[in-house]
Amino acid sequence: MLADGSFVTASKDKHVDLFWAVRGGGGNFGAVTSFLFQAHPAKMVFAGPIFWDAKDARQVMAMYRDFIPHAPEDLGLFVGLKTVPPTDPFPKEHWNKRACALIGAFNGPIADGQKLMASLLEKLAAPLFNWMGEMPWTAINTLFDPFFPKGLQWYWKGDFVKALPDEAIDVHIANALKAPPPFCLMHLYPIDGAVRRIAKDATPWSARDALFRW
Template sequence: MDRTQIAEFAQSLRGQVIGVGDVGYDDARKLYNGMIDKRPMIIARCADAGDVMAAVNFGRDRRLPIAIRGGGHNGPGFGSVDDGLVIDLSTMKGVRVDPRNRTVRVGPGCTTGEVDHATHAFGQAVPFGIISTTGVAGLTLSGGHGYLSRQYGLAVDNLIEADVVLADGSFMTASEAENADLLWALRGGGGNFGVVTSFLFRTHPAKMLYGGPIIFDVGDAAEVMRWYRDFQAKAPEDFYIFLGLQSVPGGAPFPPEHWNKQMCVLVVAHNGEGGEVAVNAIRAALPKPLIDWAGPIPYTALQTLFDALYPAGLQWYWKGDFVRELPDVAIDAHLLHASKASPGSCMHLYPVDGAVHRRGKADSAWNARDVTWSMVIAGIDPDPGMAPALKKWATDYWQAVHPFDLGGAYPNFMMDDEGDERIQASYGDNYPRLAALKGKFDPANLFRVNQNIRPAI
């Protein structure tokens, strides 16, 4: 393309077009994962759905690879593409709460923290993740699990409606009453089916919780993990706990005597009556912790607890699995490989049971309605020189525990080198229907910079 074509495209948008060599290009192309560096030809920073329609048409007609960027938190770097077009939605940030109907309409550039702030004023929340800087769009479209999932379901279970720009540049609203097959696909099928320009979510009560981290010495990790495995099976749905194997961060507010110690952490979140009593029962059942910061906490504060540990620009390499059981031999493998982690790296087990299990496998694209946990193994470090070591550690760890896990994983915990077999395993019996819908809404696979579902012919 010549610069005249790009200039004409820029004049057709309310938003901004940034090209190679333009002021701000390097900042605009930066990704959350510092391990990934891409150089798009054009970044279209859209202001509204009309801009998105124009951008989709421009990229398709010129056969450019297209990446969609929402909140910009994507681990494998799918928010950008070399020598192509980035449709950047980051400035489309509107949030409107309807307290009477308990819904919230959200722009695709919002982070979960921005939505939390708006809904918290009404004592409500959408079940999102555990880091408030995460983008709503990417988290939701691949499922979305977090502190409220056991009680209220996944983010996709609470997605009522979406406005979507399709591959042919047309605009469509998907709901259970209108274009229900598209809504079914959006509820877990990722960015494969179009560009979502507006989300409508159901909200739920969540104001003050009893929660926070309880940190144990790594010498007690096997006991804690066995307790956690057994407790999870009978935990009430308003009591969420995720487990981590990692190191105590080396800085305030953590006590200096524990900096960089390996640990096992339980992050508890009780959103109901009797939270303190429930957590005290845990305290009585487990070894004495190194640090216990669980207590009354606003939901918004719980959501931001770990933001500072994971700023943009760190080196990331992660592997995920869905997990149904955690036998002792698997615990042994976890502890062996977690002991080799660099200080910033971690393994987390997130519960995806409770309310998630009350929906059928075929009710939405998200197929994992009978698993117990979503696991992520994340190699994380600020030093670019650590990238090869992070990848090796995470891969070795995953290979050791994967035989005890299921075939698929949460798509948001997969890198760009997983392969079709892993993607198909993640969607299970729903994959053929997803491929058929991909063939209906995006037959040329225009939206392929993602965990790609290939269109059925």
């Protein structure tokens, strides 16, 4: 619904300028009353978190940086610098430990996901715990909900970067260690795959040449 109260349908064929603008240009163009999404099949996935002690964070992040550009698009995997939540089901001996985590999902044959992650894990120190396993896609999307109840006052800030040198890894780890536990955390997401196959001027989003988002 536009500012004058009229209703329009924006698509690649109708009101193309509005369709271009709403895909990354913010929410100042009107009130959207319905969306039609292009979905992708996902049912059972190989997914979950793997946590390492913070002392291994540099190794984990450097190895991840070199691994993820060559991983198949079926794998979605991000880094977390955080604190082990002081609650079940996390092992009590690790509660409130500063940690580095890899969290994600492989949307393909479970055996392929296991083999892919094994090729990464064999190069890393032993984790505190590894909870990657077969689960429904909906489960990985709600896995951490119980630890972040409604009512908390959240503040998020991020940026896009085109490189992740060792010096940047060191700075981020140093700052993560200063963050107040247990809810303050830092995430690193890869910008790759299908996002790179869309022209830079196809939408208002201008970070298609970035490698990572903090």
